[in-house]
Amino acid sequence: MLLDQMPMAGLSEATRKLVTYWQSLPQTGEFRVPERRVFQSGPVVAPYLSELFIIEWKSVDEIFIRLSGTKLDRILGREVTGENLFDLLPPELCEEEKSYYQHMKDSGCAGMLTRAAQNLNNFPIVYRTVHLPLADKEGNLKYWIGTGSMLSEEQVRSEYAGIDFTTVFELGREFFQCH
Numbered sequence: 001m002l003l004d005q006m007p008m009a010g011l012s013e014a015t016r017k018l019v020t021y022w023q024s025l026p027q028t029g030e031f032r033v034p035e036r037r038v039f040q041s042g043p044v045v046a047p048y049l050s051e052l053f054i055i056e057w058k059s060v061d062e063i064f065i066r067l068s069g070t071k072l073d074r075i076l077g078r079e080v081t082g083e084n085l086f087d088l089l090p091p092e093l094c095e096e097e098k099s100y101y102q103h104m105k106d107s108g109c110a111g112m113l114t115r116a117a118q119n120l121n122n123f124p125i126v127y128r129t130v131h132l133p134l135a136d137k138e139g140n141l142k143y144w145i146g147t148g149s150m151l152s153e154e155q156v157r158s159e160y161a162g163i164d165f166t167t168v169f170e171l172g173r174e175f176f177q178c179h
Contacts, residue, residue: 011130012051012147012149013048014048014051014052014147014149015051015130015147015149017044017045017047017048018045018048018052018130018132018145018146018147019130019132020044021044021045022034022039022132022145025038025039026038027178028135028139029135029139029140029141030108030139031107031108031133031135031141031178032108032178033108033132033133033134033135033141033178034134034135035134035135035136035137035139036054036134036135036136036142036143036145037137039134039145048069048147049069050069050070050071050072051069051071051072051147051148051149052067052069052072052145052146052147053065053067053068053069053072053129053145053146053147053148054066054067054134054143054144054145055085055131055143055144055146056142056143057101057105057141057142057143060098060101060102061086061098062084062086063084063085063086063101064082064083064084064085065080065081065082065083065084065085066081066082066143067081068080068081072148075125075127075148075149075150076088076127076148077121077122077123078121085097086098100113100173101144103175104131104133104141104144104175105133105141107175108133108141108178109133109175109176109177109178110130110131110132110133110175110176110177110178111130111131111173111174111175111176112128112129112130112131112172112173112174112176113128113129113131113172113173114126114127114128114172114173115127125150126150127148127149127150128148128149128150129146129147129148130146130147130148131144131145131146132144132145132146132178133178
């Protein structure tokens with residue numbers, strides 16, 4: 001089970017519910033992941049929509065945010081739906097981010113990123129995102145649905161002492177087999 005592979009400390013309730021729901025969906029294609037069209041925001045997911053995002057792979061240089069929940073937008077500092085993810089990142093992080101998504105696309109795995117940054121309004125945060133793959137109707141891995149959450153001050157102190165928020169940097173990157 002995917003949830004068994006993830007560190008439970010630092011996972012939000014929204015993340016736990018989303019992963020459980022995602023795992024319950026019919027899996028298809030080469031990577032045995034759900035199709036985007038079967039994902040529905042029913043009673044399990046609806047209470048957490050403000051913490052969800054959906055992104056779409058267009059090319060190695062273009063990953064568009066198709067949905068960003070209101071809680072995520074507040075954490076990030078503004079609404080980001082419709083934007084290319086790489087336009088939001090500092091240029092020095094783009095290559096690492098591209099390799100992260102390329103690996104998930106090529107292997108069909110899920111991923112989790114944790115990074116320290118100043119959000120788009122210069123507020124210091126430690127932000128964790130979980131990415132679950134979804135296929136298009138042809139079975140191509142093209143979408144990720146996930147959650148984003150800000151780590152609490154206690155989590156930051158226990159996991160990452162002495163963070164400098166003047167630059168954006170990755171604190172952790174993990175991949176998880178989906179099947």
